Amino acid sequence: MVATDPVRVLVTGAAGVVATTDVAEACKDVNIAVMVGGFPRKEGMERKDVMTKNVSIYKAQASALEKHAAADCKVLVVANPANTNALILKEFAPSIPEKNITCLTRLDHNRALGQISEKLNVHVSDVKNVIIWGNHSSTQYPDVNHATATINGGEKPVRELVNDDNWLNTEFITTVQQRGAAIIKARKLSSALSAASAACDHIRDWVLGTPKGTWVSMGVYSDGSYDIPNGLIYSFPVTCEKGDWSIVQGLKIDEFSQDKMKKTAAELIEEKELAKSCLN
Amino acid sequence: MAKDPVRVLVTGAAGQIGYALVPMIARGVMLGPDQPVILHMLDIPPAAESLNGVKMELVDAAFPLLKGVVATTDVVEACTGVNIAVMVGGFPRKEGMERKDVMSKNVSIYKSQASALEKHAAANCKVLVVANPANTNALILKEFAPSIHEKNISCLTRLDHNRALGQISERLGVQVSDVKNVIIWGNHSSTQYPDVNHATVATPAGEKPVRELVADDAWLNGEFITTVQQRGAAIIKARKLSSALSAASAACDHIRDWVLGTPQGTFVSMGVYSDGSYNVPAGLIYSFPVTCGNGEWKIVQGLAIDEFSRKKLDATAEELSEEKALAYSCLN
DSSP, rough: OOOOOOOOOOEEETTOOOOOOOHHHHHOOSEEEEEEEOOOOTTTOOOHHHHHHHHHHHHHHHHHHHSSOOOOOOEEEEESHHHHHHHHHTTTTTTTTTEEEEOOOHHHHHHHHHHHHHHHOOGGEEOOEEEBBOOEEEEEETOOHHHOOETTTEEEEEEHHHHHHHHHHHHHHHHHHHHHHHHHHHHHSSOOHHHHHHHHOOOOOHHHOOOOOOEEEEEEEEEEEOOOTTEEEEEEEEEEEEEEEEEEEOOOOOOHHHHHHHHHHHHHHHHHHHHHHHHH | OOOOEEEEEEEETTSSHHHHHHHHHHHHTOTTTOOOOEEOOOOGGGGGGHHHHHHHHHHHHHTTEEEEEESSSHHHHHHOOOOOOEOOOOOOOTTOOOOHHHHHHHHHHHHHHHHHHEEEOOOTEEEESSSSSOOOOOHHHHTTTTOOGGGGEEEOOOHHHHHHHHHHHHHHTTGGGGGEEEEEOOOSSSOEEOOOOOOOEETTTEEHHHHHHHOOOHHHHHHHHHHHHHHHHHHHHHHHOOOOOOHHHHHHHHHHHHHHHOTTOOEEEEEEOOOSGGGGTSSSSEEEEEEEEEEEEEEEEOOOOHHHHHHHHHHHHHHHHHHHHHHHHOOO
16 A cells, blocks of 8 residues: 655644644645634723734734645634634735635534534434534524434434424523533533634545535635625635535525524624724 | 444543544544444543534544443443443643552542443453553552452553554564564553563564664663653653643554454553562562463463563552552552
8 A cells, every 4th residue: 555645744732732843844835724822801901902812923924834835725714703713814924825715614514513413312423414604703603493303214304303492592592502601610610622623624524525424614715605795704614625625505595594694794794894803 | 144243431531532543443443343342432521512422423424433421520330331431531740649549549540440340341351551651540440349350450651662663663664563672661651671681573584683783782771761751751851732632542442452463473561450460579460571362361470580570660650559559648
């Protein structure tokens, strides 16, 4: 068996601390970049302060990636505010194709699968096609309207199987939105294990393709699908094939969902404005 | 058709090594990508909330192979039905503690866990002790779980083995996967003996002895040995924390090779119950070179042991005999 050539994978923030090392050396020839490094929010810091710090980091790293990474380098931004950091990175690395810059909402996606699997008492691998729309923040919208679960060999809509719209429209949503805080409360530390695992899932599916009939959630550059404003990094349902993602089109969006999707888009626009103001 | 799940226990699961280890197990690194697993995680009551946080994260990771998670502070519940037990939990040495104090605490822990495993684990459960003092903890466990076959109780020296491979690969500028058959003899402590006398490197011209390629006996008999022995301290110095990533990875390697077998022509290091091979006293848990097949390990026999090595093998055996005596004195 002939071994495949090695792929170079960059992980920033790899020591879990804010450190300066040689970013050019780090970015050189990388095929995949997972940007975990960022300035964490500390007690007493305003949103604007966190944003300012991170905007500088992502502007600098955009530049380095653009100059030194391999052609067609795939970028995944994990550090918060993930969507906006990714947007800054995109703006300052204009020669990196916009399709190659993404942010992580797979963690939220997997959390949603986990919550449904626990509610239905089925294995998590038997649940699929939840969607995380929007910002990787508390305005994210975990949507089960197109999700299915396989029970006794048959695929059925999650909404039908759960049979509790009230739960699905309230507690389920807030549980997924606030899961990060719940982990911090239990562990006294952020989710590391599950975030790392989700980063692997995101890249793996992007590079190797999603299984037939299954989609996943990725924060990607909006093309206006589903009336979401262009020019934001927004989490959509996507399938992946031959190393490219494409937004699943034609899904019916009810009024409840539209409202949620708009709210998270509005927050992203605010963040974009705030980020721009930090640069001036 | 999917395989039946294997139940894997990790004690001390809320700690650092546990946090690195459980996702590896859930992803199939320990038992293979087609082996479903059920994780049993045990920790002490003060860590219960943190342990629950780990369980939540395992749910959040949506691992296809993970068929269930039991997170508990009840040792009986933790041990029930387990096929593999990785004992990471133990009392760490704190500043000001004497060896005897650490030994005393750990002897009690391993005595009671031995009892629970013996009563509740599945038949033929394979046990790997990681918590230090690993060899002696494993020995205590063996003594107090007499119905667990001695061949099923081991301790981790694979970390030291992998570290030795790493040092040789760096010295020679080769891939670590091209280096094999180093041996870690003895105690997982600073008296361990990393031995390259039978180690080889895969080269375009075939397999060549490490000693020949390195061509620096002074280094191999001096700095190389101390580097491997003290690597744990070097990691603590750099990270301000113990080796968790590499220890977890080594635990997976140890179990995987034990269960799935070692590759042809390759041996690995495991702390196992001595049968007197190589004139090592019987009745100690001592690290030997082993091959694995059909779920069992076998000490590699007939390797030539030079005088330099003989002294080192004996010194680490002596330390283990002392630890054994100390452990027994703590029980009385």
